[in-house]
Amino acid sequence: xxxxxxxxxxxxxxxxxxxxxxxxxxxxxxxxxxxxxxxxxxxxxxxxxxxxxxxxxxxxxxxxxxxxxxxxxxxxxxxxxxxxxxxxxxxxxxxxxxxxxxxxxxxxxxxxxxxxxxxxxxxxxxxxxxxxxxxxxxxxxxxxxxxxxxxxxxxxxxxxxxxxxxxxxxxxxxxxxxxxxxxxxxxxxxxxxxxxxxxxxxxxxxxxxxxxxxxxxxxxxxxxxxxxxxxxxxxxxxxxxxxxxxxxxxxxxxxxxxxxxxxxxxxxxxxxxxxxxxxxxxxxxxxxxxxxxxxxxxxxxxxxxxxxxxxxxx
Ligand code: CDV
Numbered sequence: 001x002x003x004x005x006x007x008x009x010x011x012x013x014x015x016x017x018x019x020x021x022x023x024x025x026x027x028x029x030x031x032x033x034x035x036x037x038x039x040x041x042x043x044x045x046x047x048x049x050x051x052x053x054x055x056x057x058x059x060x061x062x063x064x065x066x067x068x069x070x071x072x073x074x075x076x077x078x079x080x081x082x083x084x085x086x087x088x089x090x091x092x093x094x095x096x097x098x099x100x101x102x103x104x105x106x107x108x109x110x111x112x113x114x115x116x117x118x119x120x121x122x123x124x125x126x127x128x129x130x131x132x133x134x135x136x137x138x139x140x141x142x143x144x145x146x147x148x149x150x151x152x153x154x155x156x157x158x159x160x161x162x163x164x165x166x167x168x169x170x171x172x173x174x175x176x177x178x179x180x181x182x183x184x185x186x187x188x189x190x191x192x193x194x195x196x197x198x199x200x201x202x203x204x205x206x207x208x209x210x211x212x213x214x215x216x217x218x219x220x221x222x223x224x225x226x227x228x229x230x231x232x233x234x235x236x237x238x239x240x241x242x243x244x245x246x247x248x249x250x251x252x253x254x255x256x257x258x259x260x261x262x263x264x265x266x267x268x269x270x271x272x273x274x275x276x277x278x279x280x281x282x283x284x285x286x287x288x289x290x291x292x293x294x295x296x297x298x299x300x301x302x303x304x305x306x307x308x309x310x311x312x313x314x
Contacts, residue, residue, distance in 0.1 A: 003277040005164065007192075007233060008035035008043045011250040013267035014239040015052045021078040024050050028095075029085045031270050036089040038272045041118070042164055043086075046237035047096035047128075047173045047196035048111065050079065053237065054098075055133060055150055056143040056200075056244055065150065070100035070109060074122065087120035092164050094233075096172055096196040098150075099127070111151045113170045113196060115163050124161035126170035127154025130178055133204075143244055145204050147174075158184040166192050166277055169230075173197035176220055176234060179227070180302065186228035187290060191277050193224075195234045201245040214249050218259070226257030229280035229288045239266035255280035 010031040015024055028045060035043045048054075054069045066072075074097065075083045086093050092115065099112035111131070115124035131153060133145030158181055160169045169185035169192070176195055185193055199217065201210045217234075225232040231254060238248040245266075252261040252273045261271040284290075 001278060003165070005041050005166065005275050005277065006039045006272055007231075007252065007275045008038065008040035008270050008272045009233050009235045009250045009252055009261065009263070010035055010043050010045050011235055011248055011263045011265075011267075011269045011271075012046050012049060012237040013265075013269075014241040014246075015050075015237065016242050017052050019052070021050055025079055025081050027268055028082050031268055032082065032085050032089070032091060032093070034270045035272065036091055038270065040270075040272050041091055042166075043091055043093045043270075044194045044233045044235045045093060045095040045196060046235045047113070047198050048098055049095050049196065049237060050097050052241045053198040053200075053244075053246065055146040056241075058137045058144050058146065066100055066107075066109075069150075070098040072100045074099070074114065083116060083120045086116060087118065090118040092116060092118045094170060094194040094196070109151050110154055111147065111172055112154075113172055113194075115161055115168060115170065115194075118164065123163060124159070124168070124170065125156060126159065126172065127152075127156050128172040128175065129154045129158070130174045130181065132174040138204075141204060142202065143200070143204065145200075158188075160185055160188040160190050169193045171195040173199065176217075176224065179224065182224045182228045182230070186230065186288075190228065190230050191280060192231040192233070192275070193228075195232070196237070197234060198237045198246055201247050210247065214247050217247070217249060218251070221251055221253050222257040222259065225253040225255055226283075227288065229255040229283035231255060231275050231277070231279070236263070255283055 096113040099110045111128035131147040135148040169190040175181045235250045238246045248266040250263040261273045
């Protein structure tokens with residue numbers, strides 16, 4: 001029996017350093033309205049959706065970073081209009097933001113996403129686990145990728161949530177490159193995975209054709225969705241942010257691994273798909289019946305070893 005829910009991916013174009021929260025929230029609210037007019041009941045927004053992708057900049061003063069890029073409250077008076085609009089339309093949403101929290105007696109910083117119910121309540125939280133980039137100042141580089149400086153590794157694990165009659169998992173950007181993250185969600189019965197991203201068009205580390213970066217993004221999305229028999233909604237913040245370009249290609253991928261909707265701009269753009277949550281059931285009962293076919297006794301190295309240790313020559 002089919003179980004349908006119309007889901008939107010609300011891609012954001014660039015947010016510049018000078019853009020205020022009020023301006024950004026207005027754009028988010030407009031996209032939420034557009035998604036509502038298209039019949040969507042659940043909207044997925046990008047990673048760090050309220051600010052420019054600030055890990056590209058080196059800042060010495062943490063107070064300035066906290067003030068400009070982190071949210072000490074969610075919702076706050078500035079972000080509340082998004083929650084209000086979603087509640088008005090009875091829409092649930094996923095959104096990413098820089099979370100500043102006092103835990104264990106100290107200020108802690110996470111790259112966070114939340115699930116907000118159609119009643120406007122936060123019902124799920126994920127803190128990004130795979131933080132790419134570096135913590136040192138790469139002075140000669142065209143831009144920085146300082147997620148290892150500005151964020152701690154997430155401490156909430158990979159969890160699923162009962163959300164709007166779905167079993168939903170959350171990931172953030174670089175997590176999409178790690179099959180382990182998807183499998184941990186799959187093992188909890190995930191039917192849908194939502195993920196926001198910010199991916200620079202240029203490779204910071206070595207020259208790489210931009211099309212290849214998009215190619216990697218798309219093949220990973222298709223493979224991860226199929227191998228875990230989940231719906232996958234991946235949403236970009238993209239376009240030019242003060243001259244720094246990030247690619248779009250926000251996608252909704254079926255458990256069959258097909259891209260069923262994709263953006264075609266690097267601007268604010270809403271796409272929708274009528275998602276049938278029952279789609280993955282056959283796959284989960286046969287090819288990817290994890291209980292029947294997995295052999296974890298042979299996978300031990302995956303959790304025992306982090307990096308490569310080449311087998312010595314005989
Ligand atoms: N925001 C990210 O995590 N971006 C990374 C870039 C640095 C490669 C990504 O995996 O897309």
